[in-house]
Amino acid sequence: MEEILTGKEGERYFLLGNEAIVRGALEAGVDIAALYPGTPMSEIGDAFHDLVRIVLDKGEEPSFYFEWSANEKVSLDVCIAASLSGLRALCPMKAQGFNVAADSFLDYLTACSLVETDIKGGLVLVCADDPGGTSSVNEQDDRYVSIMADVPMLEPSNCQEIKDMTQKAFDIAEEVHLPVLLRTVNTVNLSRGDLVFGKLGVPRRTGEIKGVPISFDRTRCHANIMKKMEKAKELSEKSEFNRVISFNGVKTGKKIGIVASSISISYAAEIVRELGVETELLALGFTNPLPETLCKDFIGKFEELVIVEELSPFLETQFLKMAHEISAKTKIWGKETGHFPKVGQYRLEMVSEPLARVFGMDNPIPRQEGPKIQLAARALTNCPGCPHRNTYYAIKQMVPGDGIFANDQGCYLLGGLEPYKMSHAQYSMGASIGLACGFRQATGKPAIAFIGDSTFFHNGMSPLANAVHHNFDITVVVMDNGATAMSGFQLHPGTDRDAMCREAIPIKIEDVVRGLGATFVEVVNPNNIEETKEVFQRAIAHKGVSVVVSKALCKLMETREKRRQGLEIPAYEIDQEKCNQCRICIDIYACPAFYEVADKIYIDDVQCTGCAVCQEVCPAGAIQEKGADNG
Numbered sequence: 001m002e003e004i005l006t007g008k009e010g011e012r013y014f015l016l017g018n019e020a021i022v023r024g025a026l027e028a029g030v031d032i033a034a035l036y037p038g039t040p041m042s043e044i045g046d047a048f049h050d051l052v053r054i055v056l057d058k059g060e061e062p063s064f065y066f067e068w069s070a071n072e073k074v075s076l077d078v079c080i081a082a083s084l085s086g087l088r089a090l091c092p093m094k095a096q097g098f099n100v101a102a103d104s105f106l107d108y109l110t111a112c113s114l115v116e117t118d119i120k121g122g123l124v125l126v127c128a129d130d131p132g133g134t135s136s137v138n139e140q141d142d143r144y145v146s147i148m149a150d151v152p153m154l155e156p157s158n159c160q161e162i163k164d165m166t167q168k169a170f171d172i173a174e175e176v177h178l179p180v181l182l183r184t185v186n187t188v189n190l191s192r193g194d195l196v197f198g199k200l201g202v203p204r205r206t207g208e209i210k211g212v213p214i215s216f217d218r219t220r221c222h223a224n225i226m227k228k229m230e231k232a233k234e235l236s237e238k239s240e241f242n243r244v245i246s247f248n249g250v251k252t253g254k255k256i257g258i259v260a261s262s263i264s265i266s267y268a269a270e271i272v273r274e275l276g277v278e279t280e281l282l283a284l285g286f287t288n289p290l291p292e293t294l295c296k297d298f299i300g301k302f303e304e305l306v307i308v309e310e311l312s313p314f315l316e317t318q319f320l321k322m323a324h325e326i327s328a329k330t331k332i333w334g335k336e337t338g339h340f341p342k343v344g345q346y347r348l349e350m351v352s353e354p355l356a357r358v359f360g361m362d363n364p365i366p367r368q369e370g371p372k373i374q375l376a377a378r379a380l381t382n383c384p385g386c387p388h389r390n391t392y393y394a395i396k397q398m399v400p401g402d403g404i405f406a407n408d409q410g411c412y413l414l415g416g417l418e419p420y421k422m423s424h425a426q427y428s429m430g431a432s433i434g435l436a437c438g439f440r441q442a443t444g445k446p447a448i449a450f451i452g453d454s455t456f457f458h459n460g461m462s463p464l465a466n467a468v469h470h471n472f473d474i475t476v477v478v479m480d481n482g483a484t485a486m487s488g489f490q491l492h493p494g495t496d497r498d499a500m501c502r503e504a505i506p507i508k509i510e511d512v513v514r515g516l517g518a519t520f521v522e523v524v525n526p527n528n529i530e531e532t533k534e535v536f537q538r539a540i541a542h543k544g545v546s547v548v549v550s551k552a553l554c555k556l557m558e559t560r561e562k563r564r565q566g567l568e569i570p571a572y573e574i575d576q577e578k579c580n581q582c583r584i585c586i587d588i589y590a591c592p593a594f595y596e597v598a599d600k601i602y603i604d605d606v607q608c609t610g611c612a613v614c615q616e617v618c619p620a621g622a623i624q625e626k627g628a629d630n631g
Contacts, residue, residue, distance in 0.1 A: 001050045009199045017189045018043035020159045021092070021126060021182075022051070024166025026064075028122070029201025031087035034067045034075035036458065037487040038094035039135035040186035041128035045092070046488060049499050056501055063203045068484075068491045068499045071429070071458040072097035076104045076125070083123040083179070084111065085207025088170050092126035095142045100429070100459070101125075105179070106149055112178050113224035121207065122173035124166065126182045128189050131310045132345030135186075137409070137427065139343065141311040146181050146288035150225045152232040153181040153288035154241060157265040159193030161285060165241060167198060176232045178225070181288075185310060187263045187345065233289040241285030242294055245269065249276040252359050257302035259295075261287050261315060264308040267351040274364035275356060290318055299328050306358050307334035310346050333358055380414055384593040385559070385609030387552035388412040388479050390526035392420045393589055393617070395448065395477065398536040403446040406435035408460075410452035411486045411554075412479045419590050422450070430459025436474040437467050446540060447474045454484035454492040456509055461516065467545050468517040475539045476547045478509050481554040489557060513547045520546035527552050529616045555609050570610040571626045572603050578622035589617045 004023050007013050015023065021044050025033065035045050048066040055062045069075035072093045079089035093101060105125065127145065130136040146153035152172055156162035162184065169180040236242065249272075256277075260268040261284045268281055282298045284290065299305060299322060307316040316334040323330050333339045339354040340346075352365040382389045392415045407413050407423035408431060416423025425435050436449035451460050456478050467474060484490040491499060498504040513521050520542045524532045532550065539546035562569055579601060585594045586601060591614060593607040603614075603623075615623045 001047065002054050004047060005051050005054065005200075007197045009197055012194050012196050014192060014194050015159060015163075016043055016192050017156075017159050017162050017184070019047050020163040020193075020195055021090075021166050021184075022047040023195075023197065024163040025090045025124075025170075027163070027167040027198045027201050028170040029088060029203045030064055030090050030170070031121075031203045031205060031207075032065045032079060032082040033090040033092075034069045034078040035092045036069050036072050036075055036097060037484050037490040038097055038128075039487055040130055040189040041092045041094055041126060041184070042487045042490065043189075044126065045490060045499070049490075052500055062500070063205075066499050070493055072101040073104050076101040076108075079123055080104060080108050080111075081209075082207065083108075083121040085209045086120040087204050087207040088122045088124075090124050090126065090166075092128065094136065095127055095129045095140050096136055096138070096428070098125075098127055098142055098145060102145075108179065109149060109151070109225055110218075110221050112228075113221040120174060121204075122170035123179040124169040124173060124182055125179055126166075126184060128184045128186070129311070130186050132186070134345070139311060141314065142181075143183055143287065143312070143314045146183070149181075150222075150229050151178050151181050151288070152176060152229075152235070152286070153183055155183050155262045155285055155287050156188055157262055157283065157285065158188065159191065160195040161241070162188055163195050164198075165285065167201075168241075172232070172235060175235065176228045178228050178232070183262075183287075185262055229289055233292070236286040236289050237291040237293055239286040239291070242291050243283050243285075244298065245281040245283055247272050247277065247279050247281065249278045251278050252361070254304060255302045256304045256306065256359060257282065257298060258306045258308060258355070259284065259298070259315060259319060260308040261285070262310065264310060264346060264351065267346060267348055268306075268308045268355070270348065271352045271355050271364070274352070275359055275361050277359050277361065279359075284315065287315070290315075292322060295319065296322050296326050299323050299330050300326060302330055304331045304333065304358065306339070306355060307332060308340065308351055308355075309334075310344075312342060380417055381590060381592050382411060382414050383555055383609075384591055384607045385555035385611035385613070386411070387481055387526045387550065387555065388415065389589070389591065390529060390552075390613055391477065391479055391532065391550040392422055394526065394529050394532040395536045396420060396422060398533055398540060399448060400446055400540075403448060404436075404439045404443060406432040406439060406447065406449045408432040408449075408451045408455050410455050410479070411481070412450055412452055415450065419588060422448075428459075429455050430463060433460060433463035433467055433474075433476055436476070437463070437470070437472045440472055440474050447472075448540075449474060449476045451476065451478055452485075453478060453480040453482070453494050453509060454490075456512075457493045457507070461512060464513065464518070464545070464547075465516050471544050473543055474545060475536075475542075476545065478513075478547065478549045480509055480549055480551040481557075483554055483557060485554045485556070489554070510547075510549050513549070518545050518547045520544070521549070522547075523549045523551055525552055526550045527611060527613050529613065555611060559609050570612070571605050572608055572610065572612065572614070572623055573626050574601055574603060575622045575624055576600060578620050580620045580622070582619060584617060584619065585614055585623075589614065
């Protein structure tokens with residue numbers, strides 16, 4: 001990690017794509033970086049945070065400011081202020097995070113349109129898309145953000161480009177006086193590759209803000225932005241990130257070219273080498289605005305073009321338009337012709353078959369067949385010892401059979417799966433409380449909302465205020481495990497340290513809830529099942545909004561800390577003479593540390609975290625600590 005900061009110019013290093021973004025920002029002399037974590041870009045923040053610790057351990061002060069913000073809108077507002085003050089700012093977020101930040105981002109463009117000379121600090125927004133939705137609620141294509149907002153967009157295809165484009169994006173932003181969108185995809189963010197470092201930049205450190213006039217002439221503002229995009233188009237035409245790659249090989253009898261962007265450039269290039277055909281690949285990295293002259297010249301050279309891109313036909317639509325404008329007879333193959341899917345994350349074999357078909361060659365990388373023997377399905381579940389499991393176990397026994405559950409985004413969303421099945425709906429961050437209100441109003445049935453601690457700070461306070469104000473008869477369960485656990489245990493406003501390793505004021509969720517006017521507020525330790533059940537019983541019976549903060553440290557964090565301190569983690573076993581095979585531990589409580597062999601239930605020492613909650617769950621008292629005297 002330290003080499004991101006200390007690596008020498010001109011030397012080659014091996015980094016994660018997200019780490020390369022950090023190096024690129026440092027080479028640009030970034031002053032401020034702020035983000036809310038979210039896969040596939042969380043490691044950007046992790047790297048900044050680790051660098052802060054490394055620098056402080058040397059007795060020095062970091063050259064940049066970094067924070068884990070409460071949500072994406074807040075992080076962007078912090079970065080916008082830096083930009084308005086003349087400092088360089090980096091604001092990474094996952095694709096869905098842009099939905100939260102969109103209001104600030106689009107309105108910031110008004111300021112950009114009014115005072116060119118005052119906005120000297122480059123603002124780079126990293127939007128990390130997730131084709132396939134492997135860690136997201138959808139697979140939205142944020143390339144269209146650049147068109148909607150009229151801002152320049154860069155798309156890296158490998159680790160070298162992701163570093164270089166990050167550094168260059170700041171220069172572009174300051175040259176055209178607009179923020180720049182660096183659109184990445186999960187494969188590029190989370191792959192490792194070698195790259196050559198450039199020279200570290202010098203941060204400006206101190207900014208100065210001048211008055212930004214307010215204009216109600218929105219038409220003029222829009223026109224100014226479009227004028228700036230004309231300048232961006234000039235930069236795109238001569239950008240080193242738009243290039244034609246030539247391949248020598250077998251002549252197929254037809255002039256066929258390929259157009260690709262992002263990770264699809266790497267896929268297309270590899271397949272062409274496997275096919276061994278003569279062709280040219282237009283590799284586009286500066287994709288909004290497109291270099292129209294370069295693109296139209298490329299179209300005119302070929303009888304057929306293949307457009308390779310993940311998700312929506314973003315490039316394909318524009319190339320069809322440009323082909324029409326120059327009256328080209330070029331056939332364009334892509335998503336609209338059924339050659340490539342509009343959904344999912346691409347793999348080599350998905351690109352290989354269509355390219356081979358167009359070139360009239362045998363497919364060099366056929367699709368892999370599935371396994372001939374179906375492996376046993378392994379259910380998604382919370383970790384052994386997870387306090388969220390205890391919360392679900394306790395509340396399920398207290399809720400009437402017609403209860404409706406609204407879940408949210410976090411580890412606890414797994415409570416919607418077997419055996420608990422406590423989620424009738426789960427959508428965006430912070431939606432659970434509003435959903436519970438709507439369900440209560442629509443059905444008249446008991447409604448319970450589950451939300452995590454980081455999610456509560458992210459977007460849970462406004463819906464809770466709405467629920468209290470309208471006196472909805474719902475129960476809100478805030479599952480506080482002390483971190484933004486699902487994305488990598490990042491800090492949030494409820495922790496006592498900040499991203500700069502300084503002491504911070506930990507905000508107690510129960511205090512916030514009381515401040516919003518809730519009259520029933522209880523804090524429970526979910527590791528105490530009976531106490532938790534009793535509190536939930538009272539909460540559900542309460543008229544109006546009741547809030548239960550189910551508070552216990554994430555078991556992974558607790559276990560790591562114990563091991564760090566050299567503390568022993570107790571092991572547990574089942575007394576087979578006492579066990580009556582009720583299977584509550586496996587089928588109802590569902591801790592994955594339990595397993596069954598030959599009609600006997602055992603505890604896996606490797607998975608067990610020693611939480612001992614199962615002792616309270618077992619009605620036969622068959623679970624005991626190893627080596628304990630149970631006589």
